[in-house]
Amino acid sequence: MSNSKSSVGIAVMGASGRMGQMLIETVDASDRAHLVAVTERPGHDWVGADLGEAMGGAASGVPVVDDPLEAIVKAQAVIDFTSPEATVAHAKLTAQARAVHVIGTTGLSDADIEILDACAHHACIVRAGNMSLGVNLLVRLTQQVAAALDADFDIEVVEAHHRHKVDAPSGTALMLGEAAARGRGLELSDVKDSGRDGITGARKRGDIGFSAIRGGDVVGEHDVIFAADGERIVLRHLATDRAIFSRGALKAALWGQGREPGHYSMMSVLGLA
Ligand SMILES: NC(=O)C1=CN([C@@H]2O[C@H](COP(=O)(O)OP(=O)(O)OC[C@H]3O[C@@H](n4cnc5c(N)ncnc54)[C@H](O)[C@@H]3O)[C@@H](O)[C@H]2O)C=CC1
Numbered sequence: 056m057s058n059s060k061s062s063v064g065i066a067v068m069g070a071s072g073r074m075g076q077m078l079i080e081t082v083d084a085s086d087r088a089h090l091v092a093v094t095e096r097p098g099h100d101w102v103g104a105d106l107g108e109a110m111g112g113a114a115s116g117v118p119v120v121d122d123p124l125e126a127i128v129k130a131q132a133v134i135d136f137t138s139p140e141a142t143v144a145h146a147k148l149t150a151q152a153r154a155v156h157v158i159g160t161t162g163l164s165d166a167d168i169e170i171l172d173a174c175a176h177h178a179c180i181v182r183a184g185n186m187s188l189g190v191n192l193l194v195r196l197t198q199q200v201a202a203a204l205d206a207d208f209d210i211e212v213v214e215a216h217h218r219h220k221v222d223a224p225s226g227t228a229l230m231l232g233e234a235a236a237r238g239r240g241l242e243l244s245d246v247k248d249s250g251r252d253g254i255t256g257a258r259k260r261g262d263i264g265f266s267a268i269r270g271g272d273v274v275g276e277h278d279v280i281f282a283a284d285g286e287r288i289v290l291r292h293l294a295t296d297r298a299i300f301s302r303g304a305l306k307a308a309l310w311g312q313g314r315e316p317g318h319y320s321m322m323s324v325l326g327l328a
């Protein structure tokens with residue numbers, strides 16, 4: 056853990072979560088950042104405990120708190136992989152504190168995103184449904200392939216995740232679908248077809264379809280299928296380790312330091328914009 060003058064102080068929201076724990080490990084291993092605060096939701100077992108002890112190790116001196124403001128005022132960057140409701144509440148506070156807010160939370164509604172847009176007038180927000188280099192590159196490739204092919208190629212996005220995931224389609228699947236629509240000069244909302252069940256009728260030409268599989272401990276798998284008569288192109292990303300997401304999030308937190316307020320994506324952070 057680094058704590059030098061140039062090291063960036065990070066608050067991790069949702070410390071006990073799958074991503075929360077991975078983020079804490081990533082920050083601890085970094086020589087460019089250090090952990091200053093962590094939160095959990097009110098009523099969670101970890102609240103009031105020492106973080107190190109709650110994680111089953113030695114005392115770390117960092118208490119788990121349930122007041123987000125208490126954490127945010129200590130931090131230069133806040134990393135947030137929690138729930139839509141919590142993330143929107145946190146954004147109002149990071150905007151006031153002018154802290155960089157890195158948001159990995161998925162399942163945000165259009166209304167939630169409008170609030171984040173407003174908060175981004177005051178602070179730097181970096182938000183992406185997937186923080187990995189591989190997926191962001193796949194987003195770029197998906198747009199290029201979609202632009203090169205006409206609607207004789209049906210586009211389907213298929214994703215698989217662990218049994219605990221609460222939102223569908225995944226944030227990544229939506230990023231890929233948006234990229235495919237963009238490649239065709241369309242808005243995803245005009246061509247999105249998800250949740251097929253029953254007598255759906257034949258597939259509509261030009262639609263972009265979504266299917267979600269949930270089970271076991273799958274970290275995250277995404278296929279973008281371009282299916283025509285006689286041939287198919289499949290672009291695929293397989294995540295096998297959540298560290299790809301936490302490393303991306305930390306990179307975004309560092310990238311955001313001194314950055315103008317705005318609502319940025321990982322494309323900017325990774326130089327793919
Ligand atoms: N953008 C990306 O690269 C990735 C995004 N995600 C997204 O991150 C989110 C979290 O995923 P997981 O870690 O798997 O879920 P999880 O359920 O394991 O963790 C969420 C944590 O947030 C905590 N939490 C909820 N409300 C809170 C509040 N008000 N204050 C503080 N903590 C609060 C929960 O108690 C829980 O510990 C999901 O939306 C998921 O889709 C997950 C992986 C990668």
Ligand SMILES: O=C(O)C1=N[C@H](C(=O)O)C[C@H](O)C1
Binds near residue numbers: 224
């Ligand atoms: O919930 C998850 O686990 C993941 N969520 C993100 C998503 O919704 O795409 C990113 C990754 O696939 C893991």
